[in-house]
Amino acid sequence: MANIFKKMELIRSDICSERSLLIQEKGDRLLDTITVQQAHGGMRGVKSMICDTSLVKPGKGLIIRGYPLLEIKDLWPEDVFILLLTGEKPTKEDREDLLKEYDKRAEIPDQIGRALRSMSKDSHPMTMLSTAIMALENESVFDEKYNEGVPKNEYWKYYLEDAVNLLAKLPGLAAGLYRIKFDKGDPIPWTKGMDWGANYANMMGIEDEDFADLMRLYLMFHCDHEGGNVSANTCHTVGSALSNAYYSVSAGLNGLAGFLHGMANQECLRWVLQVMDRFDGQAPSEEQLESFAQETLESGQVIPGYGHAVLRVTDPRFEGFIEFGRQHLPDDPVFQTVNRLYKVVPDVLKEFSKKRVEQGKSPIADPYPNVDAGSGALLYHYGITEFEYYTVLFGISRAMGMLSQLVLNRALGVPITRPKSVGTKYIKENV
Ligand code: CMX
Helix, strand or coil: CHHHHHHHHHHHHHHHHHHHHHHHHHCCCCCCCCCHHHHHCCCCCCCCCCCCCEEEECCCEEEECCEEHHHHCCCCHHHHHHHHHHCCCCCHHHHHHHHHHHHHHCCCCHHHHHHHHCCCCCCCHHHHHHHHHHHCHHHCHHHHHHHHCCCHHHHHHHHHHHHHHHHHHHHHHHHHHHHHHCCCCCCCCCCCCCCHHHHHHHHHCCCCHHHHHHHHHHHHHCCCCCCCCHHHHHHHHHHHCCCCHHHHHHHHHHHHCCCCCCCHHHHHHHHHHHHHHCCCCCCCCHHHHHHHHHHHHHCCCCCCCECCCCCCCCCHHHHHHHHHHHHHCCCCHHHHHHHHHHHHHHHHHHHHHHHHHHCCCCCCCCCCECCHHHHHHHHHHCCCCCHHHHHHHHHHHHHHHHHHHHHHHHHHCCCCCCCCCCCHHHHHHHC
16 A cells, blocks of 8 residues: 555645645635524535535536546546545556555455344345444554554554555445345455456456446446535544544445435335336336326425435436446336436426425425436346345445545544534524
8 A cells, every 4th residue: 555655645744734824824714604594404505614535516516636527437446536535546556556455455254244144134235234344343453553542643544544444345345245135145255356346246246347337437426425415424523533434434324324315326216116117117208207206296205316405407427327328228128217207307396396486485406316316227227126235335435435535634633523503592592
């Protein structure tokens, strides 16, 4: 890991002095104001934390270290982890250096398989993932070094060790739990010399070059979405207490398992298959899909895979997946249904939003598809029909964003998170 360490040593001193200078020169300047509505509304849009790994622009979508996502979609997941962490696109040597580390660290202790097998058969795959990560927590290098009394300014090094250890094991954990939970046979070990995405595909038991390509794209697309989303923000907060990377990432993943966040991908495919079931498994017409979408809204449910807290355009990650689908599976009925839904759902949501406003409710701010609307159809095509598993794939990728943010936060010495809450009485009396 010499290359990454060297780069991190260099950028660390730069980012630390930049941070000190900014606080010194502009520490008392106003970054934002907050309204009562925002305090009551999930702090939507409040600028109150720093994240340099990526940015989500409402009109453009995800920008990773200055690169719009679709411009760098051919980077492999291991490349993007280095980019998130260091701010620089990796060289071939950097990638090889990281892959060698994964080769050294990927082996999963036997007790993890035993722990997963002992879990209740109806445990959700996200519960199994979180449990498996927590079962590895005793391996934290940071905890060991902290107990030895290393100085604060070296904490980041051991968070980085833990990050690489965890990333090396995550595909094996996730693929292993897939095989255990869905009776696919014994877990398959990591193959040395094979990249992260292809290894994950292989360990799931799916030997198909196209699927390995999809995995690389999938793992790249879900890697990060700035710092305020539920999973990243949770990981940030837990890590700020110096909980190690295992505690922090597991906590973030528990947030990802929410139906309004990463679990929307399983819900989305469930919803797509529901409408197809009505039409003998065929892709329904646009009219049929329109009335199904209206029915969903009228029954008081959300349309999964549509809407976003920040985005106000079609998610470029969705566009990227649709492009992959057009190239590799244009005739697949599930993919065709997803594609047709894209033609009708935004208008249905816009109409529904108008009615909501007439009733004095808030509008639907974003009627367009997010990442979760497109990914499931592709996974389904390659035989991953167990859609409760989809959030695990999202989580393995998002761990790269959470871990790079965590390491950078420790490198900067970001303090423990502690915003101030106020009561209703305070607002009534003081605002
Ligand atoms: N279907 C129906 N109603 C929707 C909707 C959708 N797809 N998207 C938003 N709304 C509703 C909200 O539920 C909210 O209604 P109430 O005021 O009655 O509670 C209203 O519109 C206003 O919400 P908003 O300001 O547009 O959106 P929020 O920032 O509050 O929420 C999100 C964003 C993603 C939770 C919401 O759009 C949603 O529930 N979408 C469906 C679930 C989904 O796809 N989540 C995945 C997001 C991406 C990810 O994190 O992975």
